[in-house]
Amino acid sequence: MESLYFSPMLLGLNLMLASAVACTGLWxxxxxxRGPGFWMAGAWLLILGIFSFFVFVATGNRPLNVFGNATQLAGEAVLMLGVFRFLDRPLPWWTVPVSAGLMAAANSWHWWVAPLNSELLIAIYAGIGxxxxxxxxxxxxxxxxDAELRVVCRCVGIxxxxxxLVTLLRGGxxxxxWLNAIEHPDVTRSMAYLLPYNFAIPLWVIALVGLALMxxxxxxxDSQRNARQAEASAQRFERLMNVTSCGMLVLxxxxxxxxxxxxxxxxxxxxxxxxxxxxxQLFVDAERARIGPLLTQADGTPADVTALRRDGSTFPAELSVTHLDGAGQQLLEVRDVSHRKALEERLRLQATTDPLTGALNRRAFYARAEHELQRARRxxxxxxxxxxxxxxFKRINDAHGHGSGDQVLCEFSRLCQHEARSTDLFARFGGEEFVFLLPDTTPxxxxxxxxxxxESVEQLRVDANGISLRxxxxxxxxxxxxxxxLHLLQEAADTALYRAKQHGRNRVELAL
Structure with a gap:
């Protein structure tokens, strides 16, 4: 133990142990x-191999000698793999089993087949290492x-x-x-054995510092690159915020x-x-209860809402919410869809109303009337x-022109819609023919x-080109x-209308 204490081997072990701890912290x-994990694993394998060899020196246990030398070379191979991993190069995995296997084979031959010169064993170890x-x-x-890494990579490479070179010199x-048949009974007294402790291990410590610097x-x-990308993204986002046609909020x-x-x-x-x-607060009271679920969902699905301006006026808006990141930030987009809503309303009116009089058209009337009829049955x-x-009506068109006839139709329709209840359906079927559906109404x-x-129609006066038409x-x-x-009901009303015309017009006839 005293010789071990005063030898460079203990110092080498301590330096390697410190290296393993440093590699662990670096990882x-x-x-x-990627890379530091291999350096950590390789350093601890080296420690295991050196410790096994120390126990062999103290006990003479041959398997520990085989295991220790093979494990040290495996650790060195794993350390080198870490460099390839750091550089994103293909890993030469084969170096690990080949290095450890060759050394284990040489040691095993020495102990159990035919003894080899100790210097030859050192040469084999140094050649592989x-x-x-x-x-x-x-x-x-x-x-x-990575041009920015080139300098530090070259320093570590040197x-x-x-x-x-020190290790190969040791082998030389x-x-x-060996060639001069020089053999040291105590291998720890060999110059070839001690050379790495005096020169190679300090170089390894410097290389470790270089790996940490790399x-x-x-x-x-990467931090600088990410910062530049984040700044560029922020600038793009700021420009997008300023040029987009929709209102945007960051939450x-x-x-x-x-x-x-x-x-x-x-x-x-x-x-x-x-x-x-x-x-x-940007939406009317009736909409505010919907905002919370939209913020929770935040999947970008647009929702139609009514927005509230500062002056109290409102406008139809389309609202969508998306997540910006995982830190609770969200992007809320608000678009004024007044034009879209106005267009939808115009299209709806065109699809359901008579373009001249504003009354329901035949198609819309049948759809709504059928619904009312089913409700009345239930x-x-x-x-x-x-x-x-x-x-x-034909006389008006013939005597005063179709423009005057259209004016009469519009005034008649306006009067009927004014007199109708909100639940009544009033429609123009074509020409001068109109229809009323009166729900919840007795005959x-x-x-x-x-x-x-x-009677109101009879009192109606329509001014057409200076002529008062009745x-x-x-x-x-x-x-x-x-x-x-519904069609049977319409036929019955048509029959009653025919009788009203037969009996002198300007009258109401009830179907029999």
């Missing part, structure tokens, strides 16, 4: 960067990627090259002693952190007045249908309503029996 703090760092040094010195000395340099470069944990000029103009709200507020209520036809109540309407209307009324069909 832990540089995750998920010198070729391993040569591979890593070559990769580092020829590293073409140090590893020096480490390899061992070969010289890793820190890459982390720094942090449900509160407004930023807004773009479009949103300020859209709501008449200055950005400063919105900061740290909740987005619910509830057992009476429903009435009336067919209306303007008397002698007597329907007749009274239609008589009042007829008009009257004939009406046929039918009430729905149980299980009545």
């Amino acid at each position: 832990y703090f540089s995750r998920p960067y 010198g070729l391993l760092p040569l591979q890593a040094a070559s990769a580092l010195l020829r590293h073409p990627r 140090v590893l090259l020096g480490y390899a 000395i061992a070969v010289h002693d 890793t820190m340099r890459r982390i720094l470069l 942090q944990d449900g509160r407004i952190q930023d807004s773009n000029p479009t949103l300020d103009a859209l709501f008449g709200q200055p950005r400063e007045g919105l900061l740290q507020q909740t987005p619910e 509830q057992g209520q009476t429903l009435c249908l009336a067919m209306l036809d303007l008397d002698h 007597d109540a329907a007749r009274n309503f239609l008589e009042r309407l007829r 008009v009257s209307v004939s009406i046929g009324l039918a009430a729905s029996p149980p299980n009545a069909d």
Whole structure:
């Protein structure tokens, strides 16, 4: 133990142990960067191999000698693999089993087949151990990627090259002693054995510092690159915020952190007045309960809402919410869809109303009337249908022109819609023919309503090119029996209308 204490072997073990601890720290703090994990594993394998050899020196246990030397070379091979991993090069995995296997075979032959000169064993170990760092040094010195890393890679490569040369020199000395039949009974007294402790291990410590610098340099470069990308992304996002045609809000944990000029103009709200507020205040009371679930869902699905300006006016808007990142930030987009809603309303009116009079068209009337008829059947209520036809309308067209006739139709339709209840359906079937559907109305109540309407039409005066035109209307009324069909009800009202015309027009006739 005393000789071990005063030998460089203990110092070498301590330096390697410190290296293993340093590599472990480097791996832990540089995750998920690739490379340091191999360096950590290789350093601990080296420690295991050196410790096994120390126990062999103390006990003479031969398997420990075989295991220790093979494990040390395996550790060196894994360390070199870490360099390839760091450089994103294909890994020469074969070096690990080949290095350890060759050394184990040589040691096993020495102990159990035929003894070999100890210097020859050292030469074999040094030859394998010198070729391993040569591979890593070559990769580092020829590293073409990442110009910012080139200098530090070359520095580490030069140090590893020096480490390899010292190890190969050790092998050369061992070969010289072997050829000259020089053998040291105590291998720890061999110059070839002690050479790495005096020169190679210090170079390894310097290489370790270089590997740490390589890793820190890459982390720094990536951080700078990410910072530039983040700044560029922020600038792009800022430009997008400023040029987009929709209002945009950046939310942090449900509160407004930023807004773009479009949103300020859209709501008449200055950005400063919105900061740290909740987005619910930008919408009418009836919509505010919907905002919370939209913020929770945040899947970008657009939702139609009614937005509230600062002056109290409202406008139809389309709202969508998406996540910006995993830190609770969300992007809320608001688009003014007034034009779209107006267009939808115009299209709806075009699809359901008569373009001249504004009354329902035939198609829309049938759809709604069928619904009302089914409801009346379910509830057992009476429903009435009336067919209306303007008397002698052709004479107006022939005498005063179609423009005057159109004016009469519009004034008649306006009067009927004014007199109708909100639940009544009024439609133009074509020409001068109109129809009324009166839900929840008895025949007597329907007749009274239609008589009042007829009298109002009789009093109507239409000014057409300076001429006051008078008009009257004939009406046929039918009430729905149980299980009545809409077309049968219309036929009954048509028959009643025909009788009204036969009996002198300007009257209301009830279907028999």
